[in-house]
Amino acid sequence: MSSTVMTPPQFLAGFDEAAFDACASGEASFICTRREKAFNDYGMIPNPTSRDEEYRRTDPMLFRMGRYARMPTIATGRLQKTRRWDEAFDVVVSITDHRLGLSEDLPAGVTVCSLNDAATSHPELMEGYFMGAASPEEGRKFLELNNAFWNAGLFIHVARGVVLEKGILIHYDVEAEHAALLPRLLVIGEEQSQFSIIEDYQSSHETPFLCCSAREFYAHAGAQVKLVTLQEWGPSVVHIAEDWARVDRDAMVDLVSLSLGGKTSKMTVGCTVCEPQANAYLGGLYFANDKQHFDQKTLQLHAAPDTFSKMLYKGAAKDKGYSVYQGIIQATHGSIGVDAYQTNNNLILDKGARADSLPGLIINADELACSHGATMGNLDPEQLHYLRTRGIDEVEARKILVLGFFEEVVQRVPHAPIQERLHDMIERKLGDTDE
């Protein structure tokens, strides 16, 4: 006989009851209730340790949670389009330490506002989706941390049949030292809507801070939603992200994660294709140089017959960089006709660099085809030689090959200027030498 033992609440350093009491004030009761529930759940989940399978390669000690203090919930304001390529988007959102700025004149059928505003103006949508069905199995410490403490909440809703040509840009720029930014994004694409969102994380200087982000995406029947995350934080940033998407009948979700900045990053992307003909694409690009540590996990969950998913993650490790890719394709009992694959390719460019790859298949259904492939190695010497016989020197040839290696993922990014920026970032990383 075993008796039920109450596990004591376990808080990560800096995110305890005192911190929570300080954060919840003046919000809609709906939001407060959710925060409290999340805070309770979060306290009940044991703190992750390097003994847990999920943290074996990325010790939670690397996050050094105690160094960071949660920034107050960010207030909403208006925003003028000012940045160089703001004009290239239908909607621009800017999030800084103090302000969540929104561009004026939203296109018809598009709602973009703070989560707090949404709780007042669209309570029915918040009820139905916020912390809803897209979220994964319980027990994810950092997701609950965000659920309880988020301080930059954004709500995006695109109405039925609305097509955004240029898409939405969300730009983050953080300056506060030792702050904890907890961005929270809820995206709902109604039936037949089409749009893309680019999240651009930037912090230009050495400021150390923590970003613990959580995002939920819902794509209803026939919707086509593309989400690109360009993580280019400064070199002292710890980045944790939990992305969860749910894709209905005939809908297509495209989740592209580009990890280049920060010091340590732990990212989880989960996508459930839950009705027939639902389709998901998960793209990833990561390049760990210097002493960067990138850990990414993908889940392709097939919960219905005739669902499709493709995953392509491409990474490079240079200097003392360390990258981890871990992924699962899961087909639940009865989901026949699934077609899914995972590809993870890694370049190890230097002695001292390391890459781990753990693709996985958990298949419990019939009449399907699932596969994965993973490779590791340096640049192909034959390709290098070929380029050199055309007069291109070794350094340039290596650059061309590395850019070529990543190109398939880069091509998934809408907006040519962003593709160019990616090329520049990759080149810069190649040029940096570790002394």
Add this chain to the structure above:
Amino acid sequence: MAKLETDSKLVQDYAFGFTTEIEDDQIPMGLNEDIIRMISDKKNEPDWMRAFRLKAFRHWLTMTEPKWAFLDYPEIDFQDICYYSAPRKPGEGDDVDPELARTFERLGIPMNERDRLSGVAVDVVFDSVSVGTTHQELLEEKGIIFCSFSEAIQEHPDLVQQYMGMVVPYKDNYYAALNAAVFTDGSFCFIPKGVKCPVELSTYFRINAENTGQFERTLVICEEDAYCSYIEGCTAPARDTNQLHAAVVELVTLDRAEIKYSTVQNWFAGDEEGKGGIYNFVTKRGLCRGAHSKISWTQVEVGSAITWKYPSCILEGDHSTGEFYSVAFTNNRMQADTGTKMIHVGKNTSSTIISKGISAGKSDNSYRGLVQILPSADHAKNYSACDSMLVGPDCSANTFPYIESENDTAVVAHEATTSSISEDQLFYLRSRGISEEDAASLVVKGFCKEVFKKLPMEFSVEAVKLLELKLEGSIG
């Protein structure tokens, strides 16, 4: 009068499920230091061996059962197992108890010297002890030592002390520690410098006694330029309780030596409802210690209720090679979590992994494998291909590769597929007049062919027959 019969409905499709009624010499159930001393006394062991067992046991007490595998089974009560069971010694002058000889004849294992034509030297382990080794003279001429582990402890203590635990230390894992504490017998092979073993060496394991665990230990050593091919086969009677098997196999190759290790594992798998069957928790590992040496594992896993097994290679010598070829078939309620580890330490080391999993019924079949390239392993190469086939809607097939590379000159490529048995292929064959069951059998055999052809010839034929037998009733 002893009798041989298949007296249980459990064993309809398990031809090896009969029991042998033979007098046993058993010790009491349970596990403690006294039991370990008792085992050691029974075997009249030297002090160093007894000390090794006790050290391992004390360490085991500090460990917990691993839970990471994709397996689901009730907790094992380690006190409810008998750790030593031996058939009582036959009278003076007899080679082998005639009842035992009949048992092994029925299993197709030649126990008598007159059966030498098979070109296979056999050591037979019945429950906890070795009951006879054939071909001794021929092997002795070449300087090859092939005997039971107990005999090796008595006759070749230096070699045993030098190599035992070198590849699988007693601290390695939960089951390896348990084995080190309680192992009762097994085989010992030593191929000296420059000798190519002229016959296949083989150990045949059979668990007979009820509530008995089998904990054998095998050690194969090939010195410089030596070669041997080793075959392991296993069966057990069909019983409706679970029996534990926790073996340790260690292989060591020195410069330019090669060991080819083949297994056909056909322990009783339990009945359709998952009642009974062997829990098979095995640690098998080879150390390519010398340059240009090679270790090749081939396994055909068609039995056991639970299989937890990862025959591995540590590629320490420069230019050494590791191979793993596996067919794992599960049906009914069987659960298998099996694969390999290839640890690349030396320069220019290479490894190949070919794994074929077939799941039918309500079984779970998982491949789990690690490819690790250490910083020292310049120009290491690995290729892995893991294919799973699902037969029916209620089984699961899982693939969990772990790839770690810390060297920029290494090349690793892994690919895996999971698919259902092809309707198109079945239809094509059936349109040519082949029955559905035969068609499925052909497709499955084709799927596994790459692995079967790695087995020694006669053994390969046996393995194919065994798979056919297992497939009957799994399809359609």
Add this chain to the structure above:
Amino acid sequence: MNKELIICDLHVSIDGSPILKGVNLDIKPGEVHALMGPNGSGKSTLSSVLMGHPAYEVTKGSITFGGEDLLDLAPEERARLGMFLAFQYPVAIPGVNVSKFLKSAADAIHPDGKVNATDFLKDLRANMAYLEMDAAFANRGLNEGFSGGEKKRMEILQMLTLKPHLAIMDETDSGLDIDALRVVSKGVNKLMDEPFSLLVITHYERILEYLKPKFLHILMDGRVVLSGGPELVKQLEEKGYDWVKEAAAKQQSAAV
């Protein structure tokens, strides 16, 4: 500029086993040479070594081009001297755009380190049209998903773009249908207007009808055993390599 290729007593090994065992060959500017020989005679090894493939080890002998010692030079330095190899099996490099790649190569070869982008694109389009290639190829991944014939045309396109002084064509004609062969030959002949020398490695006389080499060499077991004029082609076609062995023996004894 006198870009003469002189190969002198060249010995080459791969993984310790000798492939070329003393090759001598001299190609003067403007000359077209053909090199034939049975499988395994070392033809492809010679082309690889000329371009500096790292897998081959030169154990003895020398190669100079325009007086420069090639053996000390990296592949790209050889290319910049004006050498070009049309590969027998060009590698595919997915993700590397054809026109961008060609621009990088043209920049690298150009003495100023840069070509005019507009002129480059104009030339590229013209060359592609000349080689009867679909303009869409310019935006595909380099050799990615190309058929055998398309890859060979791509090699010739590169040759036209980079305008080498000496081109080595390693079995460019293998596996080409007559139409593709005509296009490839047309491309090569276009370069003949300039001072340009060519080494054609082939199994078949078909391509030689288009390219009309003045010199023909036969390589067997790592040595040039027989050299001659265009008449050799006919003799080889009629009598085969066994005849070459006899003829070579005769030539040798005559020389003694």
